[in-house]
Structure formats: C-alpha cells, structure tokens
Amino acid sequence: MSLARPEERGTAAMLTRPRLHELDRQDPLAAVRERFALPEGVLYLDGNSLGPASKAMSGRIGEVVAVEWGGDLIRAWNRRGWFRLPERVGARIAPLLGLASDEVVAADSVSLNLFKLLSALLRRAADRRVVLAERSNFPTDLYIAEGLVGMLRDLASGEGPELRLVGAEEFLGSLGPDVAVATLTQVDFRTGRKRDLRRVTRAARDHGVPVVWDLSHSAGAFALDLRADGVEFAVGCGYKYLNGGPGAPGFLAVVRERQEELRPGLAGWMGHAEPFRFETGYRPGAGMRRFVTGTPPVLSMAALEEGLRVFESLDLGALRRKGEALGDLFIRLVDQRLSGFGVSVASPRRAAARGSQVSLRHGDGFAVMQALIARGVIGDFREPDLLRFGFAPLTVRYVDLWDAVEALRDVLASGEFREERHRRRAAVT
Numbered sequence: 129m130s131l132a133r134p135e136e137r138g139t140a141a142m143l144t145r146p147r148l149h150e151l152d153r154q155d156p157l158a159a160v161r162e163r164f165a166l167p168e169g170v171l172y173l174d175g176n177s178l179g180p181a182s183k184a185m186s187g188r189i190g191e192v193v194a195v196e197w198g199g200d201l202i203r204a205w206n207r208r209g210w211f212r213l214p215e216r217v218g219a220r221i222a223p224l225l226g227l228a229s230d231e232v233v234a235a236d237s238v239s240l241n242l243f244k245l246l247s248a249l250l251r252r253a254a255d256r257r258v259v260l261a262e263r264s265n266f267p268t269d270l271y272i273a274e275g276l277v278g279m280l281r282d283l284a285s286g287e288g289p290e291l292r293l294v295g296a297e298e299f300l301g302s303l304g305p306d307v308a309v310a311t312l313t314q315v316d317f318r319t320g321r322k323r324d325l326r327r328v329t330r331a332a333r334d335h336g337v338p339v340v341w342d343l344s345h346s347a348g349a350f351a352l353d354l355r356a357d358g359v360e361f362a363v364g365c366g367y368k369y370l371n372g373g374p375g376a377p378g379f380l381a382v383v384r385e386r387q388e389e390l391r392p393g394l395a396g397w398m399g400h401a402e403p404f405r406f407e408t409g410y411r412p413g414a415g416m417r418r419f420v421t422g423t424p425p426v427l428s429m430a431a432l433e434e435g436l437r438v439f440e441s442l443d444l445g446a447l448r449r450k451g452e453a454l455g456d457l458f459i460r461l462v463d464q465r466l467s468g469f470g471v472s473v474a475s476p477r478r479a480a481a482r483g484s485q486v487s488l489r490h491g492d493g494f495a496v497m498q499a500l501i502a503r504g505v506i507g508d509f510r511e512p513d514l515l516r517f518g519f520a521p522l523t524v525r526y527v528d529l530w531d532a533v534e535a536l537r538d539v540l541a542s543g544e545f546r547e548e549r550h551r552r553r554a555a556v557t
C-alpha cells in the first residue's frame with residue numbers, strides 16, 4: 129500500500145483526517161481488527177503493554193473450563209493434549225519469530241525464561257565469567273541477571289561470575305573473551321529504539337559471546353527472521369502483541385543446534401525426560417522440553433493459543449509496513465499539530481530504527497497521560513516524562529492517530545492535565 133500520494137511523497141504535505149480514513153480503507157489488515165472485542169468510545173494505543181481480547185477468547189476459555197476441564201477432568205491432560213501445550217503454543221509463535229516449530233516453547237514469564245537461558249549459558253561458558261547487559265534493558269532482565277550472578281558469587285565466596293552493565297553505545301566495545309553471555313532487548317520499552325538483531329548478534333559471535341534477546345516488544349509487532357539473523361536464543365512476552373491476555377505465559381526460543389548443549393539452571397519435573405517415572409535425579413527432556421519447568425497453566429496457555437489464532441495465514445510483511453506507517457504518520461501529526469505545546473518526540477524518527485511505538489516527552493507527562501486516558505485515549509506513562517503510544521498493527525486504525533493527536537492537543541491547550549484528579553498515582557502506570 130502506498131502511504132502517500134505521488135505528489136505527497138518526500139514533501140511535508142499536511143495530513144488530514146479524510147486522508148487517514150482513506151488509508152484505513154486501503155489497509156489490508158483492516159478486517160483483522162474486526163476479530164477483536166474493543167470497547168466503544170475507547171482509542172486503544174496500549175497493545176504494546178496488554179493486547180486486547182479477541183472476540184473468540186471468552187468462548188474458547190469457557191469451552192476449556194466447561195468441556196475440557198469440566199468434562200474430562202484429569203483425563204484432559206492426555207485427551208486434550210494439555211501436557212503438550214508448551215510445545216503446541218510454541219509452534220504457533222515460531223513462525224512469527226522465523227524459527228521452526230520445535231525451536232520455541234511457551235512457558236512461565238519472560239523473567240523466568242531469561243533466568244533459564246542465562247543460567248544455562250553461563251554454565252556452558254566454563255571459564256568466561258561476565259554477564260553483559262545494557263543498563264536500559266527492561267528492569268526485570270537486569271534484576272534476573274543480578275539475582276543469578278549474586279547467588280553464584282555468594283556461593284563461591286565472591287569468586288563467581290560478574291554482572292557488567294553498560295550503556296547502549298558501549299555495548300559492542302564491551303564484548304571480549306571474558307564475556308560468557310550477553311542479554312539485550314531488541315525494542316527499548318521506553319523509547320521504542322530498535323536494535324539491529326543481525327549486526328549485534330554477529331558482532332557478539334565474533335567474540336564467542338551468545339546473546340539472549342528479549343523480544344517482548346518485537347514478537348507479533350513485526351515479522352522476525354531469527355534464523356536468517358543468526359539469533360540463537362530469545363525470550364519474549366505473551367500478553368503484549370501476541371494478545372494472550374493479562375499475565376499470559378512468555379516464550380523461550382533456542383535454535384535446534386544449541387538445544388542439547390544446554391542444561392537449564394531451573395530444572396523441573398515437567399522438563400524431565402520422563403516426568404512420570406518420578407526419578408530422583410534430573411535428566412533433561414529432549415529438545416525444548418527441557419526448558420519447561422513446572423505444570424503449564426492450562427487456562428492461560430489456552431488463552432495465549434487463542435490469541436495467536438489471529439496471526440494464522442496473516443501476511444507478516446503487512447504487519448511491519450503498517451507498524452512503520454502508523455509511527456511515521458503519528459510523528460508527522462505531532463510535528464504538524466503539537467508544536468509549541470512542550471512536547472518532543474523521544475523515539476527514533478527513522479522507521480527502521482523504531483519498533484511499533486512512539487514515545488513523546490512532556491515535563492508533566494504523567495498528568496497529561498491521565499487526562500488523555502480520562503478522554504478514552506489509552507496509552508501509558510514511563511518515568512520520568514515519557515508518554516508511550518503503542519501502534520499494534522492489527523488493531524490500530526490510521527484515523528486513530530488523528531483522533532489521538534487532537535485529543536492530546538486539547539488536553540495540552542486547555543490545561544486540563546493540571547487538574548488534581550490527573551495527578552493521583554495508582555499502583556500501575
């Protein structure tokens with residue numbers, strides 16, 4: 129789809145609401161939005177935090193409860209294939225990552241999956257002792273690395289591994305023969321800045337360093353090709369662009385060639401080669417099964433599986449094109465409509481360097497976002513001053529960009545964000 133008419137290309141032509149409407153009419157993904165249960169009067173730009181429910185979701189969960197659990201009781205573990213849900217759901221995620229179906233499992237949370245991979249790779253690394261991470265990684269990734277390294281150091285009376293935190297620009301220069309494993313997030317949760325998976329993974333490999341990528345803000349937002357990019361290890365979220373529901377299981381990916389080399393530091397009976405032999409010692413299951421730890425949460429797995437159905441036979445290239453276009457157009461509208469209101473663009477302006485979100489800075493960002501949410505325009509806020517707008521390509525319309533920017537303009541122009549009610553903080557921002 130062409131985003132700009134020939135006469136508009138390369139110019140700063142003014143965008144109009146009818147023009148954006150026209151883009152919606154041409155959008156090959158427009159029909160997919162109809163599969164989601166989005167509330168009336170709400171403009172949802174937070175699918176990068178929690179994806180919306182599909183219309184089929186409650187029916188499917190009801191069916192699992194009433195028919196599978198209700199009817200089959202414990203027999204459902206075999207009859208309904210519950211035991212294989214980690215692999216079954218992983219196989220649905222795999223094409224979105226550019227991997228084979230036996231290279232991904234759905235399990236636990238991003239945090240736990242990262243622990244499993246970091247511990248296994250640290251163990252494999254023998255004499256290399258450094259875990260390298262970028263300071264701007266999502267905090268849970270840093271805490272997991274800190275906890276793992278701290279525990280091993282305490283056990284080794286301070287002689288164990290070391291966590292090295294570096295700035296984004298220092299990362300490549302910090303790779304060296306002492307680094308056992310590195311962990312990075314592809315799309316920065318604050319600014320939406322997108323790392324080049326291929327370039328960074330190759331640079332690390334030249335130093336013998338495996339990288340565990342956190343793809344929480346990538347999977348389902350745009351097509352990935354991990355195999356082609358040489359990525360061997362990844363984790364990611366099920367509740368954002370994969371629409372698996374609040375607290376949905378995460379995923380863990382390891383390319384086939386590396387699976388048998390790894391022994392997870394978080395070994396549980398469901399990842400054992402033969403769990404129902406109840407042996408005393410742990411023997412890792414074949415392939416990705418070893419990364420399953422405890423009993424899969426069946427209702428949450430069923431929800432994630434249902435959320436992923438929306439991606440069946442979707443043109444994944446269209447995801448990226450629309451995500452980029454939404455971000456580009458939003459930035460153009462911000463430039464066009466919000467100059468003089470104390471707002472600046474915090475995300476890369478170049479689409480190739482950006483995930484499917486745009487963050488804006490405003491000195492009173494928290495209150496501005498609360499005022500927007502009160503108007504039904506839902507984004508979120510990240511400290512200290514970031515207004516985040518997520519453009520999930522399956523559910524956001526082009527015309528929503530116009531309406532969101534106009535609402536933001538009203539909030540800023542009227543000063544309504546200064547009202548006391550927009551300053552109250554809840555537990556989740």
Ligand SMILES: Cc1ncc(COP(=O)(O)O)c(C=O)c1O
Nearest residue numbers: 237238239266268313317342344
């Ligand atoms: C990049 C990234 N990693 C991890 C998480 C959270 O991980 P978990 O599923 O363990 O809560 C988030 C949550 O927003 C995230 O943005």
